[in-house]
Amino acid sequence: MRLKMRGEVRKVLLIRMSELGDIILTTPVIRGLKTRFPGARIDYLTKVQFKEVLSLHPLVRKVIGFDSKEGILGLVRLIQDLREERYDLIVDLHINPRSILVRYFSGAWMMRSYRKYSMERRILKWFRINLLKDGGSVVERYFSALEDFGVSANGAGPELYISQADKQKARAIIEQAGLSGRRLIGLVPGSRRRNKIWPLERFARAGEELAKEFDAGVVILGGEGEQEIAEGVYDRLKQAGIERVVNVSGKLSIMESSAVIGELELVISNDTALMHIATAVGAPVVAIFGPTTREMGFFPYSQNALVVERKGLKCRPCSLHGGDRCPKEHFKCMLEIEPEEVVEAGKRLLSGKND
Structure with a gap:
């Protein structure tokens, strides 16, 4: 049932401070808000390092960047600035102490937050009691903030708007690597959390087999701190005779990547922000999941994605977002995934047979 409002919604602030993948997954909510309130102005509050991700979004009037290094005084100044905007509705899609303070002290006459399932996720992790069988993707959970406005997810995935300059740079990188005019496969072998990393030699084997079968070039991507893993995959591909390969890990901005x-x-990726970016730009994705499971809500939100995981392990999930080590010290969730499984999933997507 739709809520009867006491006034018109003219200005909306949507809050998601971090992380990159989570911000990408909020973009369907932006569409939903604009559909429900077509005349409203939508602003977005995030950490300053992620402003560029939404800077070209046509439905977002202004992206507000908060620098957490400014501490409590910076937060106070932010709240003062937001109060001057006189927002009608604030939608908190983060729900941490900072976003809660912003939500309650920014002067909006309506505030909404989403169903985060924090306790249910911890019960699943600690006791293996699954109360999230119908929890859905985090995208659908975000929409719970808007359910009394009659706004719900329609199944359409996230989206990302990229500048022509970044597109031109990407094409130049591909051309300089001698990969123009070829089918291209991306490998994302790193992760900020070490127990989310599928062994690099298996990444290389999967990339090698797909490159040979489809006569494809290979592009290795990743963020800062992931260069060593990317170099390891690059070296193994070269040793296997794959000449059409380029490694840009750690060398590009978010939007250039x-x-x-x-x-x-095709993109083969661990559970990373680049996996979600791939779905947002329409690239088919093979996602490799280890310590986390579907119930946590972060599987790729796309009809053109396949997840490879080791089902049936009683120790999964062992964490909410991944960590630095396997608590059981056997790492079965990743070591029991063979390159052939990933290759088969990649073949299905490259052949258009992902059902």
Whole structure:
């Protein structure tokens, strides 16, 4: 049932401070808000390092960047600035102490937050009692903030808007690597959390087999701190005779990496932000999941994605977001995934048979 409002919604502030993948997954909510309130102005509050991700979004009037290094005084100044905007509705899609303070002290006459399932996720992790069988993707959970406005997820995935300059740079990188005019496969072998990393030699084997079968070029991507793993995959591919390969891990901005991913026919990725970016730019994705499971809500939100995981392990999930080590010290969730499984999933997507 739709809520009867006491006034018109003219200005909306949507809050998601971090992380990159989570911000990408909020973009369907932006569409839903604009559909429900077509005349409203939508602003977005996030950490300053993620402003560029939404800077070209046509439905977002202003992206507000908060620098957490400014501490409590910076937060106070932010709240003062937001009060001057006189927002009608604030939608908190983060729910941490900072976003709660912003929500309650920014002067909006309506505030909404989403169903985060924090306790249910911890019960699943600690006691293996699954109360999240119908929890859905975190995208659908975000929409719970808007259910009394009659706004719900329609199944459409996230989206990302990339500048022409970034697209041109991506094409130049591909051309300089001698990969123009070829089918391109992307590998994302790193992760900020070490127990989410599928062994690099298996990544290399999967990339090698797909490159040979489809006569494809290979692009290796990743963020800062992931260069060593990326170099290891690159070296193994070269040793296997794969000459058409380029490693751009740690060398590009978020949006430049996104532009490169937009040129690929397939992305094989650990559970990372680049996996979500791939779905947002329409690239088919093979996602490799280990310590986390579907119930946590972060599987790729796309009809053109396949997840490879080791089902049936009683120790999964062992964490909410991944960690630095396997608590059981056997790492079965990743070591029991063979390259052949990933290759088969990649073949299905490259052949258009992902049902």
